[in-house]
Amino acid sequence: MAAINRDDVAHLARLAHIEMSAEELDRMAGELAVIVDAVKSVSEAAGDDVPATSHPIPLSNVFREDVVGHTFTAEQALSGAPDSDENRFKVPAILDEA
Amino acid sequence: MSTDATLSFEEAMEKYDPVLGFEVHVELNTQTKMFSSAPNVFGDEPNTNVNEVDLGMPGVLPVLNKTAVESSIKIGLALNCKIAESCRFARKNYFYPDTPKNFQTSQYDEPIAYDGYLDIELSDGTVFRVEIERAHMEEDAGKLTHLGGSAGRIQGADYSLVDYNRAGVPLVEIVTKPIEGAGSRAPELAKAYVAAVREIVKNLGVSDAKMERGNVRCDANVSLRPHGRERFGIRSETKNVNSLRAVEHAVRYEIQRHAAVLDSGEPVIQETRHWHEDTRTTTSGRAKSDADDYRYFPEPDLVPVVASREWVEELRATLPEPPAARRKRLQADWGYSDLEFRDVVNAGVMDEIEETIAAGATASVARKWWMGEIVGRAKNADVDPGQLGVEPATIVELNKMVEDGKINNKMASEVLDGVLAGEGTPAEIVEKRGLAVVSDDGPLLEAIDAALAAQPDVADKIRAGKLQAIGAIVGGVMKATRGQADAGRVKELILEKLGVNA
Structure with a gap:
């Protein structure tokens, strides 16, 4: 992986909706570069005989039967919501549709 | 709202070659839910x-829903996909x-199903193969209602209300490869493709497949390129086109809009478009930006999903006959012409005819009743023919009465009205309404004598062998008996009376 520069950090911060100051961007670019280097050393240790893995636990097919379990009431569901109306979560208008 | 310029569809087709792509979400x-x-x-x-x-x-x-995984594998198999190990x-x-x-x-990088295809039959019988890139599992999102401002529109809304009942509902997203070569059939192909996917998932029993409820949702990608160029043009993606008709219209509109943009010398902007049914x-x-x-x-x-080959084959063994194959088989079994069969399919009575034949009717009797009697009544009542409530057994019983000469076709149609009005079984209605073909020869012979006496010249013609003249006498008898006579028997008696051998 290429080194992480300040622009990359600013880009990620914007995507993650995290506001960062100029100083924070500078500092984080340096810290992330060190972390990426540390992770890179893993690929040096792993030879061609080690397959890529996305999961540390050697399990597959952990399934649930298709049987209805518990639900919340609307009141419970909304109990932690900052705002609600008509049994629904009330959120600010967001123009950018995902 | 500004209106985009468009070319006529014909002109767009003269200048450009459309390339399509679809993402269909199936709930x-x-x-x-999924998890x-x-x-x-x-x-x-x-x-x-x-x-x-x-x-x-x-x-x-x-925690992953096992049934949802099995449904996803079934969809993959029905789309002729490979199932990931x-x-x-x-x-x-x-x-x-x-x-x-x-x-x-x-x-993302490891969909459960990939590399499939679907053969789509267009209205004139042309078969067009659509390649399937992948079908992957995911979850649906919650439903937002935008309020305040101009009601219902996302632009100018003050706030939104969120219902998470739909959040986590299992989805399978089916993605095609770029579809080239459809030419002017592109809008029709678009509609036929989505219809075929909808029919398949319904037939598999894995989705309710109601587009009006969002069970099947289509995003349509359209791009144009000049004829003869290999490189694709820049595409637009029209979101949530939620009826079959809208799919056809949206593709047609986007082709016309792209063509006008390209003609003006501007590049098409790669963007999401919203479909408006009211203005089409x-x-x-x-x-598209880095927000993507x-x-x-x-x-x-x-943890990973491992689909053993045994499991996949077990699921394959449970697949119902594919809809297209079933149609071919039924048409051959029933001996309908292409036109007759297409009319039956378009009228939405294929299943009903199959049930009626299973109940004992011949293929032609079943078609006569459904297409000739029931479809028209359903149209008047503004319901699907199957929802009118005509039982296959009723048709078989009515037909038997006609064949036995107890009632004629006109009366049978009247009896059907009685059945639909809830007056009882066909036999009860025949009884109650006093419907019966006059089969006692006595009254018939009297009426025949009267008819022959009234038209002696016609009688002479028949005696002379001009048998087609008999219709006038039969008509007179039917009139005299108020349509209750069995026309076949009347004919026999006239010939007997006049001593003519038919």
Whole structure:
């Protein structure tokens, strides 16, 4: 992986909706570069005989039967919501549709 | 709202070659959600079909619904796909209130099904192969209602209300490869493709497949290139085109709009378009930007899905006959012409005719009743023919009465009205209404004598061998008996009376 520069950090911060100051961007670019280097050393240790893995636990097919379990009431569901109306979560208008 | 310039469809086709692509989302009809045991039910009170997993509360773990995986594999098989030996889920990260987790659990680099195809039959019988890139599992998002400002529109809304009942409902997203070579059939192909996918998932029993409820949703990609050029043009993606008719119209409109943009020398903007059914146009949504950087990464809370070949073959063995193959078989069995069969399919009575034949009617009798009698009544009542409530046994009984000479076709139609009005069984209605073909020869002979006496010249013609003249006498008898005579028997008696051998 290429080194992480300040622009990359600013880009990620914007995507993650995290506001960062100029100083924070500078500092984080340096810290992330060190972390990426540390992770890179893993690929040096792993030879061609080690397959890529996305999961540390050697399990597959952990399934649930298709049987209805518990639900919340609307009141419970909304109990932690900052705002609600008509049994629904009330959120600010967001123009950018995902 | 500004209106985009368009070329006529014909002119657009003269100058450009369309390339299509579809993403069809199918909601599965499992009892529960993809990763939680909350019920998967449409139309309930808001935020009652949710639990801590659907609301993305801290520390919760998703657990995969086995039935949803099996349904996904069945869809993959029905689309002639390969089923991945092993696949995994990924997080698609974005910020929008339709997902409380700030990511959608989906599949990215390892879909459960890939490399398939679907042969689509167009209205004139042309078969067009659509290649399937992949079919992957994911979860649906919550439903937002935009309020305040100009009501219902996202632009100018003051706030939105969110219902998470739909959040986590199992989805299979079916993605085609670029579809080239459709030419001017592109809009028709678009509609036929979505119709075929809908029919397949309905036939598999894995989805309710109601487009009006969003069970099947289509995003249509369109691009144009000059004829003869290999490189694709820049595409637009029209979102959530939610009826078969709208799919056809949206593709046609986008072709016309792209053509006008290209003609003006401007590049097409790669963007999302919103379809408006009322004006049959699209408007610009959001330009693709780095907001589309979803930073997918493997979902750490779910382990891989391994589909053993035994499991896949077990599921393959449960697949019903594909709809297209079934149609071919039924047409051959019934001996209908292409036109007759297409009319039956378009009228939506293929299943009903199959049931009627199974109940004992011949293929031609079943068709005569459904196409000749029932479809028209359903149209008047503004319901589907199958919903009119005509039982196959009723048709068989009515037909038997006609064949036995108890009633004629006109009376049978009247009896059917009685059945639909809830007056009882055909036999009861015949009894109650006093409907019966006059089969006692006495009254018939009297009427025949009278008719012959009234038209002596016609009688002479028949005696002379001009048998086609007999219609006038039969007509007279039918009139005298108020249509209750058996026309066949009347004919026999006239010939007997006049001593003519037919």
